[in-house]
């Protein structure tokens with residue numbers, strides 16, 4: 212065929228060929244090389260330790276924060292050492308960890324010999340085995356142990372790296388197992404910063420991202436600006452459950468995969484559920500064939516004085532449990548998604564629909580397993596249970612400060628709701644810090660208290676290994692910081 216004939220053959224019968232157009236040239240060619248040998252990087256990287264100035268310069272030059280503007284890097288202490296519930300900065304100042312970092316360093320800052328030994332022994336064996344290619348002993352051990360620490364009926368486990376990822380996996384599995392789409396979550400909740408977990412989140416952090424479809428928010432049984440009707444707790448529980456049922460019916464139970472709730476909403480402010488509420492939720496799930504997913508990322512592994520937060524609700528066993536932080540005491544990143552026997556059986560023959568390279572990372576698993584053995588042997592959760600009444604009494608005494616509207620406390624997890632002189636919220640979570648919030652933060656820092664204030668909520672969540680004497684010391688510091696807040700708010 213001649214060239215002309217070939218060209219004619221390419222003309223579509225409807226006579227529409229693309230126009231001639233030149234491809235844009237690279238306007239600003241930018242060097243994109245990077246060193247590949249030691250001689251190409253700053254020799255400072257090969258010095259054993261850095262001065263405070265070197266740390267600050269590199270951090271201020273390159274480190275970004277996540278949920279707050281990064282300029283805060285400039286005023287942060289530089290931590291060099293930890294011991295028990297304390298951290299020490301470059302000036303030698305002692306900081307009491309009053310919030311267990313992100314409510315996660317449950318066993319404090321001293322890494323136990325068993326955990327160190329387990330991590331090192333694991334690394335001596337091999338660097339990494341991908342969970343989709345082979346089995347490992349730490350995965351077998353931790354899976355078995357977790358099945359023993361869960362109530363009967365929860366027997367299948369995956370081990371991602373963060374709480375957000377555990378929730379991503381749980382959401383994907385709930386949808387694949389039920390063939391349904393919608394996930395119902397509370398407004399007053401936090402489930403993570405990745406796509407699905409952020410869309411599941413109810414608090415202000417969700418509003419910074421683009422929400423994925425398929426997530427529906429429902430009211431918590433404790434709204435912020437109004438109260439459920441009824442003259443008794445039971446009546447109020449019933450009205451909040453009826454509202455939930457109406458929402459379920461309006462959304463269409465045939466397309467709701469799961470109700471995904473924090474067993475004890477943590478970031479929202481240690482919310483306590485009205486009596487009978489979670490039993491009612493379980494009953495609604497059973498009635499409409501919806502999965503119940505309990506997010507235990509913040510409170511799982513003993514924060515509330517029980518292994519799992521859902522154990523505060525007699526007779527309630529979820530279909531899915533996600534957990535993270537306390538599993539390794541945050542020494543290494545590791546999380547867990549536990550699913551029911553039925554779900555485990557389904558995924559025996561079907562792929563999960565979620566994955567990550569570091570799922571079931573052997574070194575992280577070995578760390579989590581050793582940490583759990585420590586916690587079980589030392590009865591860490593029994594210690595929390597025994598200390599809880601003392602802790603609650605201290606939290607209650609904080610309520611004498613006029614800036615404290617009310618308090619809640621469960622296990623070693625306490626919180627204060629702060630108010631203005633007029634009894635209103637002094638600041639909303641999405642707003643920039645007010646001068647009163649800054650005055651509180653400064654007073655706490657002066658006391659050497661690492662504390663967490665997301666107005667109107669002040670969290671109190673020390674490591675679970677704290678002693679009664681250390682509690683006394685911490686609460687004295689907390690009183691001093693609240694004196695400053697009283698004054699800053701004009702009381």
Ligand SMILES: Cc1ncc(COP(=O)(O)O)c(C=O)c1O
Pocket residue numbers: 313373374375376378401402403404473477478506507508509535536
């Ligand atoms: C209840 C809950 N779920 C999920 C997450 C997300 O966990 P991570 O920050 O490890 O991704 C958090 C974190 O605070 C949480 O509190």
